[in-house]
Amino acid sequence: MILAALLVALVGRLARNFIGRKTIELIDLFMLQVPLINKIYGAIKQVNEAFTSTNKSSFKQVVLVQFPRAGHYSVGFITSEQHDEIQARLNEKLVGVFVPTTPNPTSGFIILIPEKDVLKLEMSVADGIKFIMSLGSIAPEYSPRADLLLTKSAAMPTPQSAV
Numbered sequence: 001m002i003l004a005a006l007l008v009a010l011v012g013r014l015a016r017n018f019i020g021r022k023t024i025e026l027i028d029l030f031m032l033q034v035p036l037i038n039k040i041y042g043a044i045k046q047v048n049e050a051f052t053s054t055n056k057s058s059f060k061q062v063v064l065v066q067f068p069r070a071g072h073y074s075v076g077f078i079t080s081e082q083h084d085e086i087q088a089r090l091n092e093k094l095v096g097v098f099v100p101t102t103p104n105p106t107s108g109f110i111i112l113i114p115e116k117d118v119l120k121l122e123m124s125v126a127d128g129i130k131f132i133m134s135l136g137s138i139a140p141e142y143s144p145r146a147d148l149l150l151t152k153s154a155a156m157p158t159p160q161s162a163v
Helices: 002-014 018-031 037-052 084-090 125-133
Strands: 061-066 073-080 094-100 108-114
Touching: 002 018, 018 037, 061 094, 061 125, 073 125, 084 094
Parallel strands: none
Antiparallel strands: 061 073, 073 094, 094 108
16 A cells, blocks of 8 residues: 555656656557556546546546436536537427436446426536446535525426436
């Protein structure tokens, strides 16, 4: 345990300078070349980049949607809000929501759902991921803001149709 902590601290220290960053990049390339390890390492790297990225393709917000059918709720992540062709054909604003499967958030469902049927949550994306990966056993702390206290009837939009 102590050795692992020291190794993590050493890698973190090295990553702060140019030579350390280049060394980590070389190790990264090496790991992606080793058979079997490259599959596991590559998947973990992709998940980490998707969840920690600050670019436009990362998860924007944690939401609650009625999925897989009305009356059943799933935690998801808004991934996009611009679907020009679909919105033009349906005359309705839709948002892209990724509903991951538990406990492996690399697979799941991408659903396009009317914006009015999405309940945006205050929890952070990191807390949403922890919630999903822990099978719902690690729920983030919640203290409602005074300006967002909702009545029970306004808490979740009623769907126009079941998903």
